Amino acid sequence: MGFPSDLEIASAAELRPPAEIAGRLGIPEEFLEPYGRTVAKIDLGILTAPGQPQEQRAKYVVVTAVTPTPLGEGKTTTSVGLADGLAQLGKRVAVTLRQPSMGPTFGIKGGAAGGGYSQIVPMDRLNLHLTGDFHAITAAHNLLSALLDNHLHHGNELGIDPRNITWRRVLDVNDRSLRNIVLGLGARADGVARQTGFDITAASEVMVLLSLSSSLADLSQRLRRIVVGYTYAGRPVTADDLGAAGAMAVILKDAINPNLLQTLEGTPALIHCGPFGNIATGNSSVVADLVATRRADIVLTEAGFGADMGAERFMNVKCRVSGLRPDAAVIVVTVRALKAHSGRFKIVAGKPLPEELLAENPDDVRAGIANLRKHIQIIEGFGVWPVVAINAFPQDFDSEHQVIRDLCAELGVKCAVSRHVAEGGAGAAELAQALIDALDHPTHFRYTYESDQSLVSKIEAVATKVYGADGVDFAPAAASALAAYEKLGFGDLPVVIAKSHLSISHDPALKGAPTGWRLPVREVRAAAGAGYVYAICGEMRTMPGFASHPNAERIDLVDGEIRGLS
């Protein structure tokens, strides 16, 4: 009899009514909009309603990781298990997470609702439509696309240069054949032919824009500022110019309300927005964190990929927008990830781990531990306390964990082994206590750069101070675009570095903590509506594809029950 599947565990769970879960955060039922019996949206009016708390009271903790393998290192399970562990210690806790993208659910990867006994439920709703936010984002995004091509069709009064349109279309499906298309074919009434393509909805600027909005009014303003392309004269064309922003806001008016779900142990989980971790922020919404931090003792929020990726953007972009300050960062590490950073193994998603990697070998861990050391330094660079969470697997050996504990002792950093996947919140007890101890220390949070620095110096600051690069090489097109953005008034925006998540550098082959390298910026783009400029280093895939036999083939509905979802 094996360990039950995630779906089996989730399906067996007895869910509490949303009103009871909300009550654990003191959220009155009048602010809940039910979506089915087990999910509710929280009305954003709660942030400004008289009599409701208006100030941060919670300790605010970001959950990040070492540089992950393609399998992921269990940040979501750790966030969930740790939240349940803290709840077991009597804390009023909330966990805030991204909503998983539906497209990959049908691909090689399962859902992203945690796993084992550290899951968010209802698992099927979470992995499918939830409350329709992603669908609303798709609809708002594509309405703007349609209005843009409609403008070209009806005479192009604004003088938009069809060769300089940056706004694409989106769908929440893994569909590689939509990456590059020519549209507007057919007869005269069928639009203007031009090349463009589709991204997955998680890569939509509307997604990250929504995640960074702090109110409906702020959302409307950001939508107006979206730049869809440029005129023949080089002037940016905005969603406002096309008269699209108001209708987009109407489409998104419910999507801005965070979704209240629960862990298997009944801890409140706010699931909201899921911006891509490469070209976007990889963080859940500002509004969910504003709601949660005014009510809980401790709020855990997960940031995508390693500390160089999601956590850096959490600090420099999300916290800058929200005004919230982190009190600690949990760095999730696994034995297999550090062994991979030794450079001695190759891990491929969807394939079994190499046999040799599973053998007891503390030396392999030691050979890769520079990666963890670097991520600890990255967090400390923000003036935030790190806590190292060893996400234990059944195949791990104590001797291997000891290598990690030794490093943490050397650095004076708290460290704990967590067995939340197998044991739920009880398995995270040591980690929960380590975090509580760390939160006793005051933090001295600082950004990597200030808003009034130039875009070039912001990118250089992240590359050198966070990643440890020797410097940045800007391709000519990137340099001239940055100069143009400064003139267009985008110079005050923060930056996002779009690079591989499989290395602290831009090169996925460089494991551990690379030194003696420079960051090559090939291209820069403005996400003017969301409110950042992003620098692209290498190829960024914004529309996944399916394998030859994707998970969709194994998913079925039998007597009304879902099979094969994972």
Place this chain on the structure above:
Amino acid sequence: MGFPSDLEIASAAELRPPAEIAGRLGIPEEFLEPYGRTVAKIDLGILTAPGQPQEQRAKYVVVTAVTPTPLGEGKTTTSVGLADGLAQLGKRVAVTLRQPSMGPTFGIKGGAAGGGYSQIVPMDRLNLHLTGDFHAITAAHNLLSALLDNHLHHGNELGIDPRNITWRRVLDVNDRSLRNIVLGLGARADGVARQTGFDITAASEVMVLLSLSSSLADLSQRLRRIVVGYTYAGRPVTADDLGAAGAMAVILKDAINPNLLQTLEGTPALIHCGPFGNIATGNSSVVADLVATRRADIVLTEAGFGADMGAERFMNVKCRVSGLRPDAAVIVVTVRALKAHSGRFKIVAGKPLPEELLAENPDDVRAGIANLRKHIQIIEGFGVWPVVAINAFPQDFDSEHQVIRDLCAELGVKCAVSRHVAEGGAGAAELAQALIDALDHPTHFRYTYESDQSLVSKIEAVATKVYGADGVDFAPAAASALAAYEKLGFGDLPVVIAKSHLSISHDPALKGAPTGWRLPVREVRAAAGAGYVYAICGEMRTMPGFASHPNAERIDLVDGEIRGLS
């Protein structure tokens, strides 16, 4: 002070809780899944749950119309107002309607929630996402598309002929530039290049398939049978062959549950599915009608366009699937439509009516009344009692209504003037009584054709017996496709004739009741999953476009309130 706008009236409404509305049909609260405070889904389990009614008890009434002008003649307002009028006379009533498509809401046309004091509420939810069914249909449809192109990409084991793929993609947006696209451009990893396009979601076979499914198991079977194209050897390739049907069913598992909304007067309204009225059935779902007819005294259901279009498919396709039998048909007529059928005026959507059409002129009505006479005959041809509903406008004259009353008196058909838009249910009192009187008569329902007739003879039967054509001319491609479908086992399916809704013939220029014409069938296609074969007569537009200044430009969110939706 003018008449208030639809949005103003709808926004001022005090909505009752869904449980109270459901209670009016005796639906226990345990079968309701709330979606917000004012909308619920009805769990389909109610159809088979022990202790719940399993037999039809209601009188079942289809609401149809004369051949409409491009403005529409008020079938939805009449359905809603009549339902409220019947409720005021003490009847237990439910009205079942299609869900409006979101795309056109942002175009020239407003929403489709009725109008004035005969509306469905909440109006904004109805016109936007409602409970996400259309989004789920979009997702299921496009997952199949992605799996199809993925199959081509990974070696095309099934031998699908890329020139003979009939399955396109869908989005719920007016986007003419997506009608014809080439996808799969780019590098080797970006799929196989081929030409295809997008339809609006309402035109998806998944939409009509869902509307014709009577249970989750039936849905799954229909999904498996969807034909996406043909192999080089000419064999049909199904969603089942691609391993897609199970995942599609999982995506649609909540979308099959009908949505419970309410009229402004609190009458239960089941809003479910919205298949296109030209290439599909133009009728709301079978399951909504099954739920409603087991509980109400009278169920009103609206069928799209004139009696030659939606009502014919209601009788020959929807009722054949559901097993339900209609007891009466309400034919909505307006003075302006009959004047238009005189051939003396031109009515264009989005433009004011011609001045001369608004002048008192019973002769113009008389000149167009052959159209109403023909629609009455069409309904009588099914053995169903017609009731003529004159949807009165403030500009109408009694002398003009009298022309209609005179025809009905001549034909022995009940007729009533209804002023529900201005007055709500009270304005439909005369019509409600006329319908109640008509329902005293027994009906002798008969289909236009039997399932075991050939596809050719089914098409000929509809053309000659319903439309009054002299015969059918099949283009060679259509004839050979019909022969092929008979061999493939599609011969038992009912047929849908895809033709203009602006004439009883295929030619929108032929007003009134055309005679001496033959129906030209250019092409036939199989909707094998939905379960019908459709014959295409003329150009069918399955993806609308926006005007140069669409309604989207006037829609905005101001202090959290929607403006400009209509």
